[in-house]
Every structure is written in C-alpha cells, then in structure tokens.
Amino acid sequence: MQENTPNRRRITVLGAGAWGTAVAIAVAARHDVLLWGRNAATMRDLDAARDNTHYLPGYPFPPALQVTADFDAAVAHTLRDAEGDDGLLIAACPVAGLRPLLESLKGRPIPNVVWLCKGFEYETGLLPHQIFAEVLGDGIASGALSGPSFAQEVARGLPCALTIASQSAALRDCVVATVHGGTMRVYASDDLIGVEVGGAVKNVMAIATGIADGLGLGLNARAALVTRGLAEVTRLGTTLGGNIETFMGLTGMGDLILTCTGDLSRNRRVGLGLAQGKALATIVSELGHVAEGVPCAKAVRELAARLGVEMPITNGVAAVLFDGVSPQELVGRMLARDPRDETLNPAAK
Ligand SMILES: NC(=O)c1ccc[n+]([C@@H]2O[C@H](COP(=O)([O-])OP(=O)(O)OC[C@H]3O[C@@H](n4cnc5c(N)ncnc54)[C@H](O)[C@@H]3O)[C@@H](O)[C@H]2O)c1
Numbered sequence: 001m002q003e004n005t006p007n008r009r010r011i012t013v014l015g016a017g018a019w020g021t022a023v024a025i026a027v028a029a030r031h032d033v034l035l036w037g038r039n040a041a042t043m044r045d046l047d048a049a050r051d052n053t054h055y056l057p058g059y060p061f062p063p064a065l066q067v068t069a070d071f072d073a074a075v076a077h078t079l080r081d082a083e084g085d086d087g088l089l090i091a092a093c094p095v096a097g098l099r100p101l102l103e104s105l106k107g108r109p110i111p112n113v114v115w116l117c118k119g120f121e122y123e124t125g126l127l128p129h130q131i132f133a134e135v136l137g138d139g140i141a142s143g144a145l146s147g148p149s150f151a152q153e154v155a156r157g158l159p160c161a162l163t164i165a166s167q168s169a170a171l172r173d174c175v176v177a178t179v180h181g182g183t184m185r186v187y188a189s190d191d192l193i194g195v196e197v198g199g200a201v202k203n204v205m206a207i208a209t210g211i212a213d214g215l216g217l218g219l220n221a222r223a224a225l226v227t228r229g230l231a232e233v234t235r236l237g238t239t240l241g242g243n244i245e246t247f248m249g250l251t252g253m254g255d256l257i258l259t260c261t262g263d264l265s266r267n268r269r270v271g272l273g274l275a276q277g278k279a280l281a282t283i284v285s286e287l288g289h290v291a292e293g294v295p296c297a298k299a300v301r302e303l304a305a306r307l308g309v310e311m312p313i314t315n316g317v318a319a320v321l322f323d324g325v326s327p328q329e330l331v332g333r334m335l336a337r338d339p340r341d342e343t344l345n346p347a348a349k
C-alpha cells in the first residue's frame, strides 16, 4: 500500500460533539490537534478523562489531541507559523451553531476553514457555504467536508471516504494533503451546492426510512424509499445548481444509503421513534444529540415550495414532524399518490 506522509499541521476543531471529537481523534494520528468546546466544565471533564464522556464515550484521545474552552487560544493554534505554514480550522457544530460561530471569527486573521455540518439553516433556508459567505465574505479559503461517516466508526479507525468541496483548489489540496491517509480517503469536488444538498436532505430521507422500517413495511419499501429519496435530493440539488453527477457520489447516494440503513444514524432513530408513536420532544431528548433532519425537513419543505420543486417524501416527513399527521396516515398518503414517469422531473399524468 502506498504510504501517505503529509506535513504535520496544526488543526483546531471548533465543536466537541460526537463528530468533532471523532474527526479530532482521527487527524491527531498525524497532526497537532486542539479540540475546542464552548462549555468550560465539560472540557475539563474531557481533559481529565482523555475521552469525550459526554458525546462520544469509549474512544480514548491520542497524545497529540489537546482540549480547551479558550476560544482565542483555539483560533491562534491555526495561525501561520514561523515556517509560513497555515493551520486548518474545522467548524464541527450543528448548522444552527454555524452562523454564531463564524460571527465570533470575524476580524480575526484566520487561515483555511472547513465545516462538517449537514443541513439548511432553519430560519433562512441557506446552505452552510451561503452562511459562510454572508458572515465572512469570500476572502478566506473555505469548504465543506462531507460524506458517509458515523462518528463511532471513524473514532475506531475504520475505513471511511469523504469529499472536500470548495471553490478553492488550494483549500481542496490542503484538506486532501492533511486528512487523506491511513484509513481515511478524501476525494475533492468543486460542487459545493451538490455536496451540501446531498448531506442535508439525506437526513430527512433517513427519518422517512426509519418510519417505514419502524412500521415494519419491509425491505422492498425501504429500497423504494431510498431510491425515490435520491430522486428527490437530486431534483432539489440540480434546481439549486448542483451537478447531477455529485448525487451519485459519496455525499449523495453514499451518505443516503448509510444514513437510511445504519442504526447508528440519529435521524433514522427519530423515524423509528415516530413509528413507535413517541412524541418528537421525547425522541429528541432521549437522543441527546442533534438530529439535523428535523429542522431541515421544515427548511427544505419551504424552500422546495418557493422553487416549485416536487418533494413528496420531505413534505410527508415534515407533516409528521410538525403538522400532527400520523406515520400510518403518511404511508396511506404516499401510496395514494398519482402514478408518475420515473424521470427526474416528470409531468403529472
Ligand atoms: N455524528 C456523526 O456521525 C456525524 C457525521 C458527519 C457529520 N455530522 C454532522 O456534524 C454536525 C455536528 O454533529 P455531532 O454529531 O457532533 O452532534 P452532537 O449532537 O454529537 O454534538 C453537537 C455539539 O454542538 C454543540 N451545539 C449544539 N447546538 C449548538 C448550537 N446551537 N450552537 C453551537 N453549538 C451547538 C453541542 O454542545 C455539542 O458539542 C451535524 O451537522 C451533523 O449532521 C455528524
């Protein structure tokens, strides 16, 4: 196997949830990593235990991973060093936290920035790269790192393939040189829209598949839902300007398959809980983690309605989450829909 030995780089991960912690553990095999979290008491616990007992218990921190609640120190860790090398700043918060996090970076001399969150902003319907542009403009090399990746498997060092999407070739090269290697493969793309839409809408499809599986509708129904879900993701993504090819890749079909079928998915577990008749508030509180598909279902329903894009599965999930429609009623509605041609944008018969 070909060895990949990148230069040692200073990396800061902003956000100490499950995914930020897993990525920090993975990159600390080859780099000097600082993991920042906003709660000082929690970060002291992590430091003492050398384990994220709150969000990702059972995966000991490697020696090159340090933790802090000091935001200034966390950002300064990635500043250009005496040799002229820039560090890498990784934003690992949920979509809801991205705007405030980026606001707190304003006016600082920051280097390359990558975000890991998957969704549309609830209030604005914006994708993460659009939030970044609104807050920090286009003078900083930035991009989305996305793809099929459960935190627990990455923290265990199991193989995983991700995509770095950015308009900046230098940023893409930097992330590939830094993160690719060992058990981690990183592919590059310039299709930010396609990559971000795939990562966002698959979470809604995972809730739908969780509902179907929880109701015992069978493997045929699951395959149909994932496939029609991919058509729906692709329809919205191409309307927004994404490249159709991207939806067949890691951040499209790849992440859709993983999240719809893997029981480690928090979004799939939301759907399973809904099928059991649990209230959304109960499911979310039992989960103890973010389920991006919940706010995303509402944001995507509104966006698709504005754009005139047909998204029946998303609309159905949003109806169960927010309008009091029961999972059983949703199944009836989906099966009663009029027939369609199996093209991307069919005319109603
Ligand atoms: N867990 C995974 O396997 C995984 C994999 C790939 C991508 N992601 C994405 O990464 C993002 C973070 O997921 P996670 O698994 O780390 O979530 P998590 O629920 O495990 O942790 C969320 C972290 O963000 C903080 N947080 C919560 N709400 C916040 C807010 N409004 N503002 C700022 N910080 C906030 C919490 O304190 C916590 O540290 C999500 O967008 C998720 O879709 C997760």
Ligand SMILES: O=P(O)(O)OC[C@H](O)CO
Pocket: 118, 147, 148, 149, 150, 151, 203, 206, 255, 258, 259, 264, 265, 266, 267, 268, 290, 291, 292
């Ligand atoms: O646990 P979920 O449903 O948030 O999914 C985690 C990752 O996005 C899978 O790639």
